[in-house]
Amino acid sequence: MNAASLPTRRLGHSSLQVTALGLGCMGMSEFYDPAQMDEAESIRTLHRYLDRGGNLLDTADMYGSGRNEELVGRALAGRRDGVILATKFGHVRGPHGEFVGVRGDAAYVRQCCDDSLRRLRVDVIDLYYQHRVDPNVPIEETVGAMAELVRAGKVRYLGLSEAAPATIRRAVAVHPIAALQTEYSLWSREPEDGLLALVRELGLAFVAYSPLGRGFLTGQFRRFEDLPADDYRRHSPRFQGENFARNLGLVRRLEAIAQRRGATPSQLALAWVLAQGDDIIPIPGTKRARYLDENLAALELRLTAAELAEIEAAFPSGSAAGERYAERALRAVNL
16 A cells, blocks of 8 residues: 555544544653663654655653653654644643643643644644543633634644543534544444444544554463563553453454454454544554554455454453553543
């Protein structure tokens, strides 16, 4: 598949056409195997994505406490044209990277936007998300401040992440929302319980993060010990104890189906997400060019109705063992 042939999808009611598979940049700076961070390889991966015809880059101010935005900014030097750049605000981190809460007050929104523009070395952010909803600030105040950024020319379109249906309705009453970003994959199918229907009713795009189940659906982890010692996923319930073993059984079923198609389990998992609707845009993350190429090849994998039914039978909704986040992080979603 050459650059010109990469399929695109409309980003909600916006004027933006984005590559059907975006690139999540978080793991380039934190959380997943941090001892193996390689800035040069990350920039090569970013450039390869752009060279292949990809245009949607997803970052956030909290990834690496700003380092990820700086990395993306360096990679985009001289290559800004045609790139749809998405970033987020909302998580507050302390001087040592500790998570200290969520903020959505107007002053914080303005401060975060200016800081992100500086780190990214750009004049405008194409898609600006509230990363998590602040339960102590009315969504009307937060989105109202975000709307001011649009009017100021600092932001083109607005998004929400992990917001509840009632919050989304209140937000769109203040200003148009182009996209909702929420976790969605074969093992995280909660959006099917009404959220996807609401997004479609309101005409938003659905940006699916962690479409490979934080890497578990790739099949590369066979034992808990395969996770690096300092990897964030060691604290994820689905990677622990009996949950790991049960979830590995699901992945093995996926592998068997993928093998018959001459595909990898990653490609099958991404093709499944892509097949759930033309308004769904997965943003798998990787920091290595070889995995990027593998992911992009999923765009060529068309699943038949029979294959989708087989995947459903092998990996039905709700079959993943364990919560998708640890308790503290889980309290910050669907607000």
